[in-house]
Amino acid sequence: MTExxxxxxxxxxxxxxxxxxxxxxxxxxxxxxxGFTSVSRWEPSRVKxxxxxxxxxxxxxxxxxxxxxxxxxxxxxxxxxxxxxPGGHIDVVLPSGRRRQYSLCGPPGRxxxxxxxxxxxxxxxxxxxxxxxxxGVDDTLTFEGPRNAFYLGTAERDxxxxxxxxxxxxxxxxxxxxxxxxxxxxxxxxxxSREYMPLLDEVVSVAPDRVRVWADDERGGVATAGDLLAGxxxxxxxxxxxxxxxxxxxxxxxxxxxxxxxxxxxxxxxxVVNGVPFELELARxxxxxxxxxxxxxxxxxxxxxPTTPYSCQQGFCGTCKVKVLAGQADHRGRVAVGxxxxxxxxxxxxxxxxxxxx
Numbered sequence: 001m002t003e004x005x006x007x008x009x010x011x012x013x014x015x016x017x018x019x020x021x022x023x024x025x026x027x028x029x030x031x032x033x034x035g036f037t038s039v040s041r042w043e044p045s046r047v048k049x050x051x052x053x054x055x056x057x058x059x060x061x062x063x064x065x066x067x068x069x070x071x072x073x074x075x076x077x078x079x080x081x082x083x084x085x086p087g088g089h090i091d092v093v094l095p096s097g098r099r100r101q102y103s104l105c106g107p108p109g110r111x112x113x114x115x116x117x118x119x120x121x122x123x124x125x126x127x128x129x130x131x132x133x134x135x136g137v138d139d140t141l142t143f144e145g146p147r148n149a150f151y152l153g154t155a156e157r158d159x160x161x162x163x164x165x166x167x168x169x170x171x172x173x174x175x176x177x178x179x180x181x182x183x184x185x186x187x188x189x190x191x192x193s194r195e196y197m198p199l200l201d202e203v204v205s206v207a208p209d210r211v212r213v214w215a216d217d218e219r220g221g222v223a224t225a226g227d228l229l230a231g232x233x234x235x236x237x238x239x240x241x242x243x244x245x246x247x248x249x250x251x252x253x254x255x256x257x258x259x260x261x262x263x264x265x266x267x268x269x270x271x272v273v274n275g276v277p278f279e280l281e282l283a284r285x286x287x288x289x290x291x292x293x294x295x296x297x298x299x300x301x302x303x304x305x306p307t308t309p310y311s312c313q314q315g316f317c318g319t320c321k322v323k324v325l326a327g328q329a330d331h332r333g334r335v336a337v338g339x340x341x342x343x344x345x346x347x348x349x350x351x352x353x354x355x356x357x358x
Contacts, residue, residue, distance in 0.1 A: 056081070058139050059113065065198040068166065069132055070117045072106070076140065080111040086173035087150035087265070090114065090143040095134050097307035100127040103169035104146060105199065108177050114146075117198055119166040126306060150265045152177060156237040161187035162228050162250055164242020168199050170265055171241055175206050186231070190214040190223045190246070225253035237261040244270065269313035269345065272296060278349035282358045283325055297344040301358070308358075315346035327354035 060072035075081050089103045106115035118131045135141055152174045159178055161171050178185040191197035194215050204211045214223045228250055232238055234257040240250050247264050254262050275293040289300045298320055301308045311319040315333025324340050328350040333343035
């Protein structure tokens with residue numbers, strides 16, 4: 001991102017309002033911050049960490065698209081679940097030990113149950129397949145949160161929601177709240193076909209006259225940035241969630257209005273830029289991994305251990321931070337780290353080999 005235009009979120013996203021490194025060392029606490037990557041040109045207030053490990057039972061499982069299941073979750077004891085706001089998500093702990101983040105897409109603020117939706121990705125990291133295969137009605141899962149890094153502003157009066165596929169999950173509750181507030185909002189929902197656009201009926205039902213549907217098979221092609229941003233002026237707040245190509249196209253197009261508010265959430269890592277190959281030594285196992293120029297250290301580590309902790313894959317949350325025991329890291333993340341630390345999702349070696357405490 002261009003720093004002068006795309007102002008990053010605070011370094012300790014999900015962290016304390018006042019950073020206290022000395023207190024952290026003295027107390028022996030290292031905060032682990034989880035979440036999707038979400039970016040805004042406006043720097044929001046920092047939010048305190050949410051560490052609520054909780055169990056929930058699956059009360060409903062349904063396909064909302066041929067490759068997307070929606071799971072409804074309720075508290076095991078029948079009580080209320082923790083409060084949440086539109087754009088919020090939970091961190092689900094899978095049976096394999098993997099952790100994956102899923103946006104809450106049920107009625108805004110509802111605490112009697114949550115709903116999440118998961119698209120099955122055959123060539124992904126395996127988490128979505130495990131979610132599809134592991135959980136049925138009456139099964140119990142463990143989650144942490146909810147937490148939110150993709151907020152719906154309260155002062156914005158003209159709002160455009162841009163939705164791509166499974167990116168509907170955080171935005172659907174936002175649309176419902178915008179409608180309740182009387183906000184001048186509109187939305188465009190794009191996908192390859194209506195059949196593969198999960199929760200489309202629910203989006204349209206909020207206010208049919210405010211939602212445009214772009215199905216590639218009906219329109220004869222993929223929507224351009226101009227199509228997605230039609231009618232969005234310099235005062236329009238844009239919220240976008242969807243595939244990386246959509247995000248990048250919208251982001252670049254909005255440079256025309258560099259001071260306009262834009263918020264987005266990304267589910268996948270960006271490509272490695274100007275990468276060089278290096279060796280990564282894992283001190284605990286004495287294993288040496290070869291990291292190619294076009295892959296991240298995290299991606300290579302996941303090949304060898306799928307339970308390697310990570311979250312955003314963008315260098316924003318700090319979940320994958322590790323200690324560097326030898327070598328010099330090329331720091332590329334947005335989270336402040338010491339000279340003896342690195343974020344394996346984005347940072348690399350300046351040259352040769354890095355030895356990390358992993």
